[in-house]
Amino acid sequence: MRVHNFSAGPAAIPLEILEQAQAELCDWQGSGMSVLEVSHRGKDFVACAAHAEELMRQVLGVPDNYRVLFLQGGATGQFAAVPMNLSDPGEVAAFLNTGQWSGKAIKAALAQGVEVQVVADEDASNYTTVPTPGSFTIDPGTRYLHYTPNETIGGVEFGYVPDPGDTVPLVADFSSSLLSEPLEVNRFGLIYAGAQKNMGPAGLTLVIVCDDLLGHARPETPDIFNYAKMAASDSMLNTPPTFGIYLLGLTLEWIIARGGLEAMAVRNRVKADLLYSAIDSSRLYHNPVAPDARSRMNVVFTLSDPDQGPGSGSGPGPDPDQELTDAFVAGAAEAGLVNLKGHRSVGGIRASLYNALELEDVEVLVTFMAEFEAAHC
Amino acid sequence: MRVHNFSAGPAAIPLEILEQAQAELCDWQGSGMSVLEVSHRGKDFVACAAHAEELMRQVLGVPDNYRVLFLQGGATGQFAAVPMNLSDPGEVAAFLNTGQWSGKAIKAALAQGVEVQVVADEDASNYTTVPTPGSFTIDPGTRYLHYTPNETIGGVEFGYVPDPGDTVPLVADFSSSLLSEPLEVNRFGLIYAGAQKNMGPAGLTLVIVCDDLLGHARPETPDIFNYAKMAASDSMLNTPPTFGIYLLGLTLEWIIARGGLEAMAVRNRVKADLLYSAIDSSRLYHNPVAPDARSRMNVVFTLSDPDQGPGSGSGPGPDPDQELTDAFVAGAAEAGLVNLKGHRSVGGIRASLYNALELEDVEVLVTFMAEFEAAHC
Numbered sequence: 001m002r003v004h005n006f007s008a009g010p011a012a013i014p015l016e017i018l019e020q021a022q023a024e025l026c027d028w029q030g031s032g033m034s035v036l037e038v039s040h041r042g043k044d045f046v047a048c049a050a051h052a053e054e055l056m057r058q059v060l061g062v063p064d065n066y067r068v069l070f071l072q073g074g075a076t077g078q079f080a081a082v083p084m085n086l087s088d089p090g091e092v093a094a095f096l097n098t099g100q101w102s103g104k105a106i107k108a109a110l111a112q113g114v115e116v117q118v119v120a121d122e123d124a125s126n127y128t129t130v131p132t133p134g135s136f137t138i139d140p141g142t143r144y145l146h147y148t149p150n151e152t153i154g155g156v157e158f159g160y161v162p163d164p165g166d167t168v169p170l171v172a173d174f175s176s177s178l179l180s181e182p183l184e185v186n187r188f189g190l191i192y193a194g195a196q197k198n199m200g201p202a203g204l205t206l207v208i209v210c211d212d213l214l215g216h217a218r219p220e221t222p223d224i225f226n227y228a229k230m231a232a233s234d235s236m237l238n239t240p241p242t243f244g245i246y247l248l249g250l251t252l253e254w255i256i257a258r259g260g261l262e263a264m265a266v267r268n269r270v271k272a273d274l275l276y277s278a279i280d281s282s283r284l285y286h287n288p289v290a291p292d293a294r295s296r297m298n299v300v301f302t303l304s305d306p307d308q309g310p311g312s313g314s315g316p317g318p319d320p321d322q323e324l325t326d327a328f329v330a331g332a333a334e335a336g337l338v339n340l341k342g343h344r345s346v347g348g349i350r351a352s353l354y355n356a357l358e359l360e361d362v363e364v365l366v367t368f369m370a371e372f373e374a375a376h377c
Numbered sequence: 378m379r380v381h382n383f384s385a386g387p388a389a390i391p392l393e394i395l396e397q398a399q400a401e402l403c404d405w406q407g408s409g410m411s412v413l414e415v416s417h418r419g420k421d422f423v424a425c426a427a428h429a430e431e432l433m434r435q436v437l438g439v440p441d442n443y444r445v446l447f448l449q450g451g452a453t454g455q456f457a458a459v460p461m462n463l464s465d466p467g468e469v470a471a472f473l474n475t476g477q478w479s480g481k482a483i484k485a486a487l488a489q490g491v492e493v494q495v496v497a498d499e500d501a502s503n504y505t506t507v508p509t510p511g512s513f514t515i516d517p518g519t520r521y522l523h524y525t526p527n528e529t530i531g532g533v534e535f536g537y538v539p540d541p542g543d544t545v546p547l548v549a550d551f552s553s554s555l556l557s558e559p560l561e562v563n564r565f566g567l568i569y570a571g572a573q574k575n576m577g578p579a580g581l582t583l584v585i586v587c588d589d590l591l592g593h594a595r596p597e598t599p600d601i602f603n604y605a606k607m608a609a610s611d612s613m614l615n616t617p618p619t620f621g622i623y624l625l626g627l628t629l630e631w632i633i634a635r636g637g638l639e640a641m642a643v644r645n646r647v648k649a650d651l652l653y654s655a656i657d658s659s660r661l662y663h664n665p666v667a668p669d670a671r672s673r674m675n676v677v678f679t680l681s682d683p684d685q686g687p688g689s690g691s692g693p694g695p696d697p698d699q700e701l702t703d704a705f706v707a708g709a710a711e712a713g714l715v716n717l718k719g720h721r722s723v724g725g726i727r728a729s730l731y732n733a734l735e736l737e738d739v740e741v742l743v744t745f746m747a748e749f750e751a752a753h754c
Contacts, residue, residue: 003408003409007414010414012410012414013413026379026399031715032715033379034390037382038387039386041721072450072618073599074449076615077601079600202619203619222450222454238450238454239571240580241579241580242579338410
C-alpha cells in the first residue's frame with residue numbers, strides 16, 4: 001500500500017511516473033534494453049535528453065538566450081561552481097542569508113576566495129523571516145546576488161523575487177521550489193536546483209544560465225562545473241546521470257498533463273493553506289515562521305503542551321515537547337504518514353508538500369493532527 | 378526481446394538485477410515507497426548504503442584502512458578532484474599516458490597547477506601498447522603516480538599493476554574494469570571509477586582511498602570533491618545518488634551469487650579470448666593492439682577489404698573500409714547485436730564485454746562475424 005510520503009528529499013514521485021518507469025524498466029521504447037543500459041551518445045538517449053530540455057523550456061518558459069544544463073553534484077556542488085564561473089578571487093558577491101542553505105552557499109563562496117557581502121541577514125528573527133523588499137542595496141560592481149528562494153530546513157520562502165538592480169545578475173538556489181509555480185526566468189542570471197524534490201531522483205542537478213554569464217570560468221574550474229564547456233557539449237562533456245534525465249522528462253510530461261505550473265501553483269497553495277490553518281487553529285501545533293515568509297513546500301511545526309504556555313498555533317509557541325513530538329511521529333507512521341520528522345539540526349515536525357503530494361495526502365495529515373490533538377490535550 | 382548490448386557505457390546490466398529493481402520500483406522493501414522516494418538519511422536508505430559498502434569491501438577485499446566513498450561527477454570529476462586532494466599547485470605528479478582517458482586526466486591535472494611528469498607515453502605505438510614493467514622511474518618526491526588500467530576507447534589494458542616505488546601512492550582510474558577481476562587494493566593509494574560499466578547506472582562514482590591520503594585537500598576543494606569531508610560524513614555530506622547506490626548493492630549481490638571476482642575474471646577472460654581469436658583467425662577483422670595490452674573489457678577492431686592488403690587479423694591491417702564497417706553495424710543491429718560502433722573519435726567497431734555480458738552474447742557475435750565475412754570476402 002502506498003503511504004503518504006512527506007519526505008523533504010529525496011521526495012515523493014507521482015505514482016503514474018513510477019509505474020511508467022517500472023513498466024519500461026527492462027525494455028525502453030521497444031529497444032530491448034533498459035534506459036539504464038543505453039549510451040548517452042546513442043540517438044535514442046540524445047533524443048530523450050533533448051525532449052527533457054525542450055519540455056523544461058516549455059513548462060518553465062525558458063528564454064532562448066538561456067542554456068539548460070543537466071549536471072551532477074547537487075546544490076552543494078553548485079555552491080562552489082557558481083563562484084568559480086561568475087567571479088575571480090577577491091571579487092565581491094552579495095548574499096541574502098535566510099537560513100542554513102544560504103549559509104552553506106556563503107561558506108562555499110568564501111572558500112573560493114570571494115569577498116562575500118551579506119546584504120541582508122535574518123539572524124535577528126532566528127531565520128523565520130525574509131528580507132523586506134527594497135531593504136538592501138547592492139553595489140553596482142558586485143558580480144552577483146545569491147539567494148535561496150526556499151529554505152527547506154527552516155520552512156521559509158520568499159514571496160517575491162529580489163531586485164539586484166540593473167547590472168547585477170541574480171543567482172538562486174531553487175532546489176526545493178523549482179517547478180512548484182510559474183517563474184519569470186528572465187529576472188535571473190542563473191538558477192540551479194537539485195532534482196530530488198520536484199523534478200525526479202537524487203543525482204541530477206539542473207542549471208539554467210543566461211548566455212551572458214558563460215565563458216568567464218576560472219581556469220581551474222573542473223570541467224564538470226564549467227557551464228560554458230557543459231553548454232557547448234549539450235551537457236555531455238562526460239556521461240550525464242541518464243536515468244535522472246529520463247525521469248525528469250516523465251515528470252515534466254506529468255506537470256503538463258496536470259495543467260502546467262499555473263495548476264501546480266494552485267495545487268501547492270491549497271495544500272499549504274490547509275496545513276497552515278490546521279496549525280494556526282490548534283493549541284498544540286506551532287509554526288514559528290512569519291506569515292509572509294511561510295514556505296509552501298516545507299511546513300515546519302513544533303508540538304508543545306498547551307498547559308505549559310499560551311495557546312497559539314502561529315508563532316514559535318512554548319518550548320517543544322519531545323515526548324509529544326516522538327508520539328506524533330510514531331502515531332503518524334502507523335497511520336501511513338511517513339517522513340515527518342524535522343531536520344536533525346532543528347527537530348520538530350516537517351511536512352514537505354512538493355508537487356507529487358496530493359491534497360488528499362494533506363487532508364489525511366490534518367485529520368490525524370486533529371485526532372492527535374484531541375487525544376493529547 | 379532482449380538484445381545483445383555491447384555498449385561501452387552506460388552499459389548492459391544483468392537482467393536479473395533489472396527485474397528485481399522493476400519488481401520493487403513502486404514499493405521498496407514493503408515501505409509503500411520507491412527507493413527513489415526515500416530520504417538518504419532515513420534508516421532504511423542508510424542501511425542500503427551501508428550494505429552496498431559492506432558488499433564492496435567483501436567482494437573487492439578492501440582493507441580496513443581504506444574508505445569507500447559514493448560520489449558524483451564521474452571519472453571526469455575525479456580528474457580534477459585527485460590533484461585537489463593529493464597535491465598543492467606546483468607539486469609533481471607522474472602519469473602514464475596510454476590513450477585518451479589518461480590524456481584527459483593529465484590535462485585536468487595541469488589545469489589544477491600540478492607539475493605533470495609523463496614518465497611513459499605510448500605515442501610511438503599510437504597508443505596500442507602499455508609501458509613495459511620497470512621501464513619508467515618515479516622521483517621519490519612525486520605526490521602520486523596516475524594511470525588508466527583500461528583505456529575504453531583504445532581497447533588497451535594493463536596486464537599488471539605498475540610499481541610506483543615505496544613512497545609514492547598509486548592512483549588509478551578503474552572506470553571500465555573495476556570488479557571485472559580480483560584486485561590487490563593495498564597496492565593502490567586511490568582507486569576511482571564511474572559506475573556505468575560494471576557497477577550500475579551513470580551518476581554514481583566510486584572512490585576507494587587509503588586513510589593516509591585524507592586530510593590534505595586544498596582549501597578551495599569543493600565539498601563534494603573533498604575525500605576527507607565525504608569520508609567523515611559517510612558520503613552523505615550532501616544528497617548522494619541514491620538509486621545508483623541501491624543498484625550497486627544489487628550488482629554486488631549478483632557478483633557474489635555468480636562466484637565473486639574470481640568467477641568474473643574467468644568469465645571475462647573466456648569471452649575476450651573467444652572474440653580475439655575470431656578476429657585473429659579472420660582476413661576481414663583487425664585489432665591493432667599489442668597482444669599483451671589487449672583489453673578484456675573493450676575489444677576494438679576494424680574491417681578492411683582483404684583484397685586491399687595483407688590478410689592478417691592481428692595488427693592494424695590495411696586502411697579500414699567505411700562501407701564495410703557501416704554494413705557490419707547495420708547487419709549486426711538487425712541480428713540483435715547493438716551498440717557496436719566504435720568511439721566517434723576513432724571509428725571502427727568496439728564490442729564492450731563487461732561483467733553483464735554472457736558468453737552466449739559473444740558467441741552470437743562471433744557467429745555473425747563469420748557469416749558477415751563469408752558473405753563479403
